[in-house]
Amino acid sequence: MKRSLSIAAFAAVFGASLIFSATSSNYVPVKAADVSDTNTVVNNQGVSDKTWSNKLTKAGYVFKLAKNIATTDGGLYQRKNGLLKKYSLKHAKKVFAKNMLFKIDRAISVENGSLVHIVSQNGKYKFWTNFLTGTYNVNGHKKSLKPLIKTEVEMITNTSKEKIAKKLVTAEKLANKLKGSDKKLAQESITQLKQWIDNEVFANIPVLLIGSL
Structure with missing residues (x-):
C-alpha cells in the first residue's frame, strides 16, 4: 500500500x-x-x-x-x-x-x-x-544522475515498503554504472538513502534529493 x-x-x-x-x-x-x-x-x-x-x-x-x-x-x-x-x-x-x-x-x-x-x-x-x-x-540537475534521483525519489515519496528493497537494488546498479565524481555523489546518496530506509525522517533524506522531492 x-x-x-x-x-x-x-x-x-x-x-x-x-x-x-x-x-x-x-x-x-x-x-x-x-x-x-x-x-x-x-x-x-x-x-x-x-x-x-x-x-x-x-x-x-x-x-x-x-x-x-x-x-x-x-x-x-x-x-x-x-x-x-x-x-x-x-x-x-x-x-x-x-x-x-x-x-x-x-x-x-x-x-x-x-x-x-x-x-x-x-x-x-x-x-x-x-x-x-x-x-x-x-547536482540534482546533472543528466548522468537523473535516473538514480528518479529512483530514489520514487522510493521516498510513493513506494510501498514491500517494493523498497527491489528499488534499492536498482538504485545501487545505477550508481555503480557511473564514474568519477558522479559515482562518488551517487554512492554517498545511496548510503544516506539506506539511513532513510531505516529511519524515515527529514534528517535522513539524501542531500542529493533536496529540490527534487
Whole structure:
C-alpha cells in the first residue's frame, strides 16, 4: 500500500502554512537553534539537529534558491530571539536573480516541519528558508544522475515498503554504472538513502534529493 501523503505534498503544506503565518503577522515562532539547542531530536527518532546540520554542511556550496522563492510571496527569513521575520518578495527576487551558490550550515526541526540556514559563497547573504522547498541541489540537475534521483525519489515519496528493497537494488546498479565524481555523489546518496530506509525522517533524506522531492 502506498503512502497516503508524500513528503513533497507535506512540504508544500508546511511551506504554505509558514508563509501564511509570516504574511499575517510578520513573525513565526520557531524553536531557536542556538548552541545549546544542537541536540534537539527530530521526530523523536534519535537524529539530532547537530548531526543533520553537519551532513548538510559537508555537501558544501551546492545549493541555489528555488524558483518559488521569487515567484510566490517570498520564502527567505531572518531569525531573532527564536522568531522568524520574512524578507520582502522584492528582496527575495533580487537575491534569486544573482543565481548564487549557497551552503546549508544549520538545520532545525520545528513543530510542523524543518528549516535550514543558508550562506552564500561570497559570505554576503544569510537566510533561513524551508528545508525541501527553499533550495535545490545543483547536482540534482546533472543528466548522468537523473535516473538514480528518479529512483530514489520514487522510493521516498510513493513506494510501498514491500517494493523498497527491489528499488534499492536498482538504485545501487545505477550508481555503480557511473564514474568519477558522479559515482562518488551517487554512492554517498545511496548510503544516506539506506539511513532513510531505516529511519524515515527529514534528517535522513539524501542531500542529493533536496529540490527534487
